[in-house]
Amino acid sequence: LDTSSSVQTPQGKLLVLINPHSGPGKAYTIFKSEIVPMLYEANIPYTAVITDHAGHASELMKEICLSDWYGVVIVSGDGLIFETINGIMQRDDWASSINVPIGCLPGGSGNALCCSINYAAGEPLDPMVLHSTFILAKHHVVPMDLVIVQIPNRSIFSFLSVTWGIMADIDYESERYRNLGEARFTLGAIKRIVSLRTYRGRISFLPVAEYTPNEMMKPKKVLTKVRRFSLRSRSNSKNTLDNGDSESSPRLTTKRSFNTEISENGLADGNQPCGEVGLVGTRKTEDGSGDMTPNAQRVDSDNMIILSETQELRVEKETYSGKKSDFSPVPTPLLPPLNQDVPDNWVQLEGGFVLIAAVYQTHLGSDMLAAPEAHLCDGHINLMMVREGISRNALLNLFLSFGQGGHVHSPYVESVKVLAFRLEPETKTGNIMIDGERFEPCSLQAQILPGLARVMAI
Numbered sequence: 001l002d003t004s005s006s007v008q009t010p011q012g013k014l015l016v017l018i019n020p021h022s023g024p025g026k027a028y029t030i031f032k033s034e035i036v037p038m039l040y041e042a043n044i045p046y047t048a049v050i051t052d053h054a055g056h057a058s059e060l061m062k063e064i065c066l067s068d069w070y071g072v073v074i075v076s077g078d079g080l081i082f083e084t085i086n087g088i089m090q091r092d093d094w095a096s097s098i099n100v101p102i103g104c105l106p107g108g109s110g111n112a113l114c115c116s117i118n119y120a121a122g123e124p125l126d127p128m129v130l131h132s133t134f135i136l137a138k139h140h141v142v143p144m145d146l147v148i149v150q151i152p153n154r155s156i157f158s159f160l161s162v163t164w165g166i167m168a169d170i171d172y173e174s175e176r177y178r179n180l181g182e183a184r185f186t187l188g189a190i191k192r193i194v195s196l197r198t199y200r201g202r203i204s205f206l207p208v209a210e211y212t213p214n215e216m217m218k219p220k221k222v223l224t225k226v227r228r229f230s231l232r233s234r235s236n237s238k239n240t241l242d243n244g245d246s247e248s249s250p251r252l253t254t255k256r257s258f259n260t261e262i263s264e265n266g267l268a269d270g271n272q273p274c275g276e277v278g279l280v281g282t283r284k285t286e287d288g289s290g291d292m293t294p295n296a297q298r299v300d301s302d303n304m305i306i307l308s309e310t311q312e313l314r315v316e317k318e319t320y321s322g323k324k325s326d327f328s329p330v331p332t333p334l335l336p337p338l339n340q341d342v343p344d345n346w347v348q349l350e351g352g353f354v355l356i357a358a359v360y361q362t363h364l365g366s367d368m369l370a371a372p373e374a375h376l377c378d379g380h381i382n383l384m385m386v387r388e389g390i391s392r393n394a395l396l397n398l399f400l401s402f403g404q405g406g407h408v409h410s411p412y413v414e415s416v417k418v419l420a421f422r423l424e425p426e427t428k429t430g431n432i433m434i435d436g437e438r439f440e441p442c443s444l445q446a447q448i449l450p451g452l453a454r455v456m457a458i
C-alpha cells in the first residue's frame with residue numbers, strides 16, 4: 001500500500017471489534033487472512049477484540065476511554081455498527097465521544113454502510129474487503145448524518161434506514177438464512193412476494209422541497225401540502241457543511257450543538273463543503289508489539305492482540321463519576337411529542353402501503369442501490385413509499401431493479417427527501433427494522449442529525 005500521502009500522525013491505535021457470529025461466521029477468518037496483512041503493510045497499529053456476546057460492543061462503547069483510540073473499526077455487519085453508535089450515544093459525554101472516527105470492514109451478511117462508503121469513495125464493491133481496508137488505510141475522516149428515531153420510551157440512533165412493510169419483513173424473516181450471506185435477501189424477497197400483503201397506516205413528513213404527489217400512485221388522502229423547508233443552524237462547529245449546489249437545491253447546515261431553527265424557503269448559510277474534516281496518517285508501532293496488556297493473548301501478528309478479558313481496555317472512570325461537562329440530551333427541534341399531532345406544515349398520507357423505507361445511505365446491501373442520490377452527509381432522509389395495488393409482477397420487477405437503483409424511476413415508487421417523518425402503523429403484525437434491527441410495529445418519529453457522526457471514508 002502506498003500511504004505516503006498521509007500527512008499527520010494519528011494519535012493512538014485502532015480498536016477493531018470483530019463479531020465471530022456475523023454473516024456466515026467468517027469475520028475473524030477474513031480479518032486474519034485478508035485484513036491483517038493490509039494493516040501490517042500500511043503500518044496501522046491496532047488492538048482487536050472479538051465480541052463475546054450480543055451487546056458487547058455497546059457495553060464497551062459506554063465504558064472505555066475512547067480518547068485512547070483514534071478510531072473504532074467494526075468487522076461485522078451493520079448490526080455491530082448500530083451497537084457501537086448507540087453505545088456511544090448513551091454516554092454522558094456523547095457529544096464529544098461521537099466524534100471518534102468509525103470504520104467498517106465487511107464481515108456480516110448485511111454490510112450496507114461498507115457498500116455505501118465504498119460507493120461514495122468511487123471504489124468497486126467487489127472484492128469489498130480489499131477495497132474497504134484500502135479506504136481505511138487512507139485515513140480520511142468525513143462527517144456522516146445520523147437519524148434520531150423516537151419510539152415510545154426510547155430514542156435510537158440510526159445510520160442507515162427505517163423500513164416497514166415488505167422490505168422489513170424480508171430483512172427480518174431472512175435472518176434465519178444468515179449463513180447464505182447476502183443471498184438471504186433474494187430468497188426472502190421471493191417468499192414475501194409470493195405471499196404479498198399490504199400494511200395499513202399513516203406516514204407524515206416534513207419535505208425538504210415542495211411536495212408533489214406522484215401522479216400514478218396519487219395518495220388517497222393528502223392532509224397538508226407544504227412548500228420548501230430547510231434546517232438552519234447556528235454553530236461554531238468546524239463541521240459545518242453546505243450541500244446546496246444549485247438554487248433549486250435546498251441547503252442545510254449542521255452543528256453539533258443543535259441550536260437549530262427552521263425557515264420556510266430559507267437557505268442556510270454555510271461556507272465549508274461537506275467532505276473531509278480531518279486527515280490522519282499512519283503510524284508505526286515503535287517496537288512492533290502494540291500495547292500488550294497483562295492478560296492479552298498474542299496471535300499471528302506482532303500487531304494483533306485478542307483480548308479475552310475486555311476489562312483490559314482502559315475504562316473511562318469519569319463517564320460515570322459525575323463529570324457531565326458536555327452532557328445534553330440531543331434536541332429534536334423538528335419533532336413534536338410523539339403523542340401530539342404533527343405540525344401543520346407536514347404532509348400526511350394514509351391508507352394501504354406495500355412498503356415504506358426511510359434511507360440515508362446509498363446502499364442497503366451490495367445489490368441494493370436503494371437511494372442512488374444519497375450521500376453520507378447530505379442532511380436528508382430519502383423517504384420511499386409504494387402504495388397498495390402494485391401487482392406481484394411489478395413488485396418483482398421493482399426488486400430486480402433495486403440493484404442498479406432503477407426502482408427510483410418506477411411509477412410505483414414515490415420518493416421524497418425529508419428532514420423528519422412520523423410512521424404510525426395500523427397493521428400491528430409484521431416488523432419495523434431500524435438499521436436491520438427488529439422492532440415491534442409501533443408509532444415512531446425521526447429527525448435527521450446532520451453530520452453528527454464521523455466515519456473513515458472517501
Ligand code: ADP
Nearest residue numbers: 022023051052053054076077079080108109110
Ligand atoms: P449480520 O450482518 O450477519 O447480521 P451483524 O453485525 O448485524 O451481522 O451482527 C448480528 C448480531 O450479532 C448483532 O445484533 C450483534 O449484536 C450480535 N453479536 C455480536 N457479537 C456477538 C457474539 N459474540 N455472539 C452472538 N451475537 C453477537
Ligand code: MG
Nearest residue numbers: 077078079436
Ligand atoms: Mg445484521
